[in-house]
Amino acid sequence: MNALFAKVKSLASNRDAVPRGTTDGLSHVEGVPDELAIEVDANGSPITEAASHWFVCFVPGLQKQWWHRFANAKHKHVFAMRAVDENTWILVEPWWTRMMIDVLTLDEAVKFLRWGAAGDILKVREAIPGKGSQSRGWSNCAVLMSFLLGRSYWTWTPHGLYRRLAAEANVEAVDLSRFLVEHLKSVADKNVDNALRGHSERSTDRFDDRLDTAGVGLMSAALSDSVVALYKVVISESSRFGEAADAYRTSGPKRAIASIEELLVEAKRRGEIDVDDCEMAARQFGEMLRGEYLSQIIFGIRKTPNPLEIHTHVRSVVRVFLQGALFADRHAPGVAVTGGAAARASRAIDLA
Amino acid sequence: MKDSNPSAAGNERAAILDAFASRLQESNTGITNIEAVVAATDVSPQAIEQEFGGMDGLVIALVKQLSASMVEPLGECTTEAAFREQLHAFASGVIDPDKLAQLKSLYQIALTDAIRKTGLGQQFYENGPGLLAAELGQFIDRAQAHGIACHEDSRLLASHFMAILRAHLDLSETFTPADESGREQPKVDMARVVQSFCDGAQTRGGR
Numbered sequence: 001m002n003a004l005f006a007k008v009k010s011l012a013s014n015r016d017a018v019p020r021g022t023t024d025g026l027s028h029v030e031g032v033p034d035e036l037a038i039e040v041d042a043n044g045s046p047i048t049e050a051a052s053h054w055f056v057c058f059v060p061g062l063q064k065q066w067w068h069r070f071a072n073a074k075h076k077h078v079f080a081m082r083a084v085d086e087n088t089w090i091l092v093e094p095w096w097t098r099m100m101i102d103v104l105t106l107d108e109a110v111k112f113l114r115w116g117a118a119g120d121i122l123k124v125r126e127a128i129p130g131k132g133s134q135s136r137g138w139s140n141c142a143v144l145m146s147f148l149l150g151r152s153y154w155t156w157t158p159h160g161l162y163r164r165l166a167a168e169a170n171v172e173a174v175d176l177s178r179f180l181v182e183h184l185k186s187v188a189d190k191n192v193d194n195a196l197r198g199h200s201e202r203s204t205d206r207f208d209d210r211l212d213t214a215g216v217g218l219m220s221a222a223l224s225d226s227v228v229a230l231y232k233v234v235i236s237e238s239s240r241f242g243e244a245a246d247a248y249r250t251s252g253p254k255r256a257i258a259s260i261e262e263l264l265v266e267a268k269r270r271g272e273i274d275v276d277d278c279e280m281a282a283r284q285f286g287e288m289l290r291g292e293y294l295s296q297i298i299f300g301i302r303k304t305p306n307p308l309e310i311h312t313h314v315r316s317v318v319r320v321f322l323q324g325a326l327f328a329d330r331h332a333p334g335v336a337v338t339g340g341a342a343a344r345a346s347r348a349i350d351l352a
Numbered sequence: 353m354k355d356s357n358p359s360a361a362g363n364e365r366a367a368i369l370d371a372f373a374s375r376l377q378e379s380n381t382g383i384t385n386i387e388a389v390v391a392a393t394d395v396s397p398q399a400i401e402q403e404f405g406g407m408d409g410l411v412i413a414l415v416k417q418l419s420a421s422m423v424e425p426l427g428e429c430t431t432e433a434a435f436r437e438q439l440h441a442f443a444s445g446v447i448d449p450d451k452l453a454q455l456k457s458l459y460q461i462a463l464t465d466a467i468r469k470t471g472l473g474q475q476f477y478e479n480g481p482g483l484l485a486a487e488l489g490q491f492i493d494r495a496q497a498h499g500i501a502c503h504e505d506s507r508l509l510a511s512h513f514m515a516i517l518r519a520h521l522d523l524s525e526t527f528t529p530a531d532e533s534g535r536e537q538p539k540v541d542m543a544r545v546v547q548s549f550c551d552g553a554q555t556r557g558g559r
Contacts, residue, residue, distance in 0.1 A: 089546040108467060111467065111468070114435050120454035141460075162455065179454055204531065231464075232463060235459075235460060235463050236384055236460065236464045236467055239381060239382025239384075266507070272554065272555060273496040274553065274554075274555045275553050280520070281553055283519040284516045284519040287516065287519040288400055288511075288512050288516065289514035289515075291508075291511040291513065292481070292482070292485050295477055295482070296477065296482075298466055298473070299462065299463075299466050299474055299477035300466065300473050300474050300476055301474060301478075313508070316505070316508045320502075320504060320508075320509065320512045321512075321552060321553060322553055323550030323554055324486060324502075324511070324548075324550050324551040325492075325502055325504065325549050325550050326432065326500070326501055326502060326550045326551065327502050327552060336510070
C-alpha cells in the first residue's frame, strides 16, 4: 500500500532534471517549440528567479464561522504576502470560494499586515523547485499556503502549518512594529536622498534658481507613489504605530525641511531674504510645494503631476514665496526693478 | 413613519450633526472610522440612515457644514487692507481649535476610507479641502478683478495660502493624539501667516 502511494505521489511531481538548453537544439517535446525548450532553466522555468521571502500571516477569523470552535484560537486562517518593491506587495489569500491574488500599495498592505499581527507573522523563504505535491486532496488555506511555499507538510490546519514552519531553522517571527519602523525609515531616507541629489551647490547660482532646483526635486519626491503611500500609512496608522510614524517624520519631512532651511539661512546671511524663523519659512516652502496635489492624489481626484506641471508649480511657489501674492502691485512705472524681478513680473503678467 | 413636518426633520438632522461635531471635537485619539464615533453617541444607525442615507452621507454632511462655516469670512474686497483682513479672518476660522479637531478627525476617516477604496475619498475632498481651496481661489479672483493680488493663477495662490496655513498648524505630518494634558492648542501668529503670503520673504535688495 505504501509503495502504491509513493508511486502515485511520484507521478504527481516532476523530478526529471531539465537542463538549460538541449544537446541538439531540438525540444523533443510535442507541441513545444525548439526555442522555448532551449530557454528553460534546470527547474523547467523560462526565467530563473531567486527564491522570495514571504510574510506568512496566521490570523484569527474576522467574522464568526461555525467551524471556529474546532480551530486554534489565534490561527484560524492563513495567507501570504511579499514585497515586490518599496511600494508594491503581492497578496495571496485563499478564500472558501476563490483564490485572491492582488497587487497592493504599501498602505493597503499594512491593513493586511495588521491583521497578521493580530495573530502571528512568519518570514519564510519559498523553496524552489520545492517539495509540495498536488495530490493532497482537500485544498484549504493551510494546504495551499504550504504548496505556495514548496513545502511537503501534510497538515490541514493553519496552526499545524504554523508549528511546522516555526520549527524550521531559518524562519523568523516578524514584529510588525519593528518592521514598519525600519521600512518607513528606509524608504523615506532613500526618497529624500534622491530628492536632494539635484541640489546645486554652486554659490554662483542665483538664489531663486537654487530654490527652483531644490523645489523640483523635493516636489517630485513628495508626490511620488512611494512617498504618498508612506504618508497614507502614517496618517492612518500613527495611533497604532507611533514609532514608525516618528521614524518616517525624522527621515523624510524633517530632513527635507532641513535642506531648505539651510538654503534660507544662507540667503538670510547674504541679506536676500528677511525672515525671522528660517525653519518655519522652510516648512511653508515645503508645504507650498505639495500644495493641493497631495490631497488630490490621496483622494483619487488626480494622478501624480507630470514634469511640466511640477516645473510650473514650483516656479509659482518660488515667485510667491519670495515676492508675495501682491508683488505685481509693487512694480509700478518709474520704480527701478532688478532684471530678474522684472522678467518674472512680466512673465507672470503674460501668463495671466 | 417619517415625520411630515419639514422643520422637525431639519431639527433632527441639525441635532445629529451637532452631536457628531461635538464628539469629533472632543476626540483626542486617532479616529479612523465613523462607526467608532457612532458607537460613542446616542444616535442610532437607523436615524443616520434616514437623515443622511448612511455613514458616508453623514461624513459628507459633517464636512460640508464645517467647510461652510470656514468660508464665511470670504466676501468682496476692494482694497488691499480688506483683502488682508478677510484672509486673516478666514485663517482664524480654519485654525479655531474646535473646527480644527473636527477637520483632522474627518480627514483621517476619509483617508482611511480612501485606502480601503470605499468611494468616500473623492466626495470628502470636493466638499472639504477642495471646497476651501476653491472658495479661496474665487475670493482671490474677485480681488484680482479689483487690482489687488498679483496675476498669478488664483487657484495656485489659494493653494499657496492653504499650504502656509498648514505649515503653521503642522497639519502636514502631525496627526498624533494629544498628550495627557489635553488637546493641543496651536499657537499661530495669524498676522505672520497673512504677511508671509502677501509680502513674501525677499528683501527689497534681494529683488
